[in-house]
Amino acid sequence: MMSDRPWWKTGVIYQIAVPSFADSNGDGWGDLRGIIDRLDYLQGSADALGIDAIWLSPINATPFADFGYDVSDYHAVDPRFGTMRDLEDLLAACHERGIRVMMDLVLNHTSVEHPWFSESRSSRDNPRRDWYVWRDGTAPHRPPNGWLAVVEGSAWKYDRATGQYYYHAFLPFQPDLNWRNPEVRHEMLDIARFWLEKGVDGFRLDLMNFLYEDEHLRDNPRRRFAIRPYLAQKHVHDASQPESLEAAKDLRRVADGFPGRALMGEVFTDRPEDCVAYLGDGTDRLHLSFYLDFIRRGWSAVAFRTSVQWLEDHLPECGWPCYYLDNHDLARSHTRLGVGGNAEARARVAAAMLLTLRGTPIIYYGQELGMPQSRVPRRLMRDPVGKRFWPLGVGRDGARTPMQWSGERHAGFSEAEPWLPADRSFVERNVEAESEDSASLLNWYRKLLRLRKERLSLREGSYSAIENTSGDVFAYIREHEGESTAVLLNFAARQAAVRLPEGVAEWHPLLSTHGERPGLTGPECLLASQEALILEAR
Numbered sequence: 001m002m003s004d005r006p007w008w009k010t011g012v013i014y015q016i017a018v019p020s021f022a023d024s025n026g027d028g029w030g031d032l033r034g035i036i037d038r039l040d041y042l043q044g045s046a047d048a049l050g051i052d053a054i055w056l057s058p059i060n061a062t063p064f065a066d067f068g069y070d071v072s073d074y075h076a077v078d079p080r081f082g083t084m085r086d087l088e089d090l091l092a093a094c095h096e097r098g099i100r101v102m103m104d105l106v107l108n109h110t111s112v113e114h115p116w117f118s119e120s121r122s123s124r125d126n127p128r129r130d131w132y133v134w135r136d137g138t139a140p141h142r143p144p145n146g147w148l149a150v151v152e153g154s155a156w157k158y159d160r161a162t163g164q165y166y167y168h169a170f171l172p173f174q175p176d177l178n179w180r181n182p183e184v185r186h187e188m189l190d191i192a193r194f195w196l197e198k199g200v201d202g203f204r205l206d207l208m209n210f211l212y213e214d215e216h217l218r219d220n221p222r223r224r225f226a227i228r229p230y231l232a233q234k235h236v237h238d239a240s241q242p243e244s245l246e247a248a249k250d251l252r253r254v255a256d257g258f259p260g261r262a263l264m265g266e267v268f269t270d271r272p273e274d275c276v277a278y279l280g281d282g283t284d285r286l287h288l289s290f291y292l293d294f295i296r297r298g299w300s301a302v303a304f305r306t307s308v309q310w311l312e313d314h315l316p317e318c319g320w321p322c323y324y325l326d327n328h329d330l331a332r333s334h335t336r337l338g339v340g341g342n343a344e345a346r347a348r349v350a351a352a353m354l355l356t357l358r359g360t361p362i363i364y365y366g367q368e369l370g371m372p373q374s375r376v377p378r379r380l381m382r383d384p385v386g387k388r389f390w391p392l393g394v395g396r397d398g399a400r401t402p403m404q405w406s407g408e409r410h411a412g413f414s415e416a417e418p419w420l421p422a423d424r425s426f427v428e429r430n431v432e433a434e435s436e437d438s439a440s441l442l443n444w445y446r447k448l449l450r451l452r453k454e455r456l457s458l459r460e461g462s463y464s465a466i467e468n469t470s471g472d473v474f475a476y477i478r479e480h481e482g483e484s485t486a487v488l489l490n491f492a493a494r495q496a497a498v499r500l501p502e503g504v505a506e507w508h509p510l511l512s513t514h515g516e517r518p519g520l521t522g523p524e525c526l527l528a529s530q531e532a533l534i535l536e537a538r
């Protein structure tokens, strides 16, 4: 079962929102020591999930106005999360267990509180002026162009001190760095090198396709219909510029200087082509790139099948898919995909899909417990987006509540009042309770992860869709050196028939959401309502 393929292809990544995972010092904030204390849950104990890498949400020094995606010192660990020593200990403890550690690197913008920005905004001739994107307005009270920030409003903020506007693709307190300035590019690549030297195994790169904007600040073409102004522009000049692809190459060259490291990019776009572009030929840009189309699909077998097929058809030969259903920006999938149906049954089918598709899966902490999207009361909200648009329910706090370890106070996350309240579901939905229940979602995840470890075809094999199915079923075969595994996923709350490929003596059941099943000697298979069934060709 050993493989010579790199860990980022064969492994499973587990995303940890550091403030929310485990609090070791009783201050209500998750921290790096908390993660060390909980490593048995992830890898190296008898009932560990068995994950291969963790991706930590940003841990650099930050005023924490956007969950750490607003960095004020790239070389420091934020004291909320611990010290540099804690990080070194975490790296050592993870590596001992064979867990790789990926850090979140925010290269597009800093916090307004970063000293670089304080210098830059202090005067027009400050040596760091050009480290950010400053421009004159086109007229009094008119920003330099019509670009919009992802969240809302103009992407330009007027700064009275020097009478110019600075550019911010995201929130106004996150000014964009000017990657066209060679000093900036050099500094950011150096920061990547600094952490790689520390021993981190790679990065999740925030807003990778936003690093550069059009040099001439050309306005974006408009779309006719859109639900909000940002989506009414085609983002051809403010995002996904060819220079950002070159930056991906530069970063790859840096990473390649250290054996076994990997780069995983957030390519924020509505064009799936962009996701693929950041992989280059599969060897010269990022190792992995987020495929947003997948998370934008509703609960439908056809929708997911179509999404997967698109990626399979468009990836470069050496490219490798990367799938996830949850992260810190999305409403939790248990709730999002569960709407209008049996959320628990769907979560099992979704887990089977995520962990058996060709590609690297990312599990978001608590997804394996079925943590729902939490309703955080207005007065306890932290996310600036949630606060700004309250009560629209677009805030992200609901996906960031404390990890549910036990039925004790604060879900066993902390002895103190947590920075965000634990979701009420923790009373039944927690690691302790679910570990004891053989039929729990957590144990279903464990079974799937174990099976994935045992079968090379699931980790490395080819993918081919099985076409002979009803519209309710997403079914596919994974194959590797004579080992063949069929995955049949019934998305519907009714039975569904599947016709498996001919020429197989027996389809032997390996795992089903519906318990034991006899082997199949013919190609016909009847799936129970919302059954996920994994079969081996014998």
Ligand code: NOJ
Pocket (backbone or CB within 6 Å): 066, 067, 069, 106, 170, 206, 207, 266, 328, 329
């Ligand atoms: C994407 C991150 O995932 C999100 O949480 C953050 O707010 C923006 N980038 C800005 O950094």
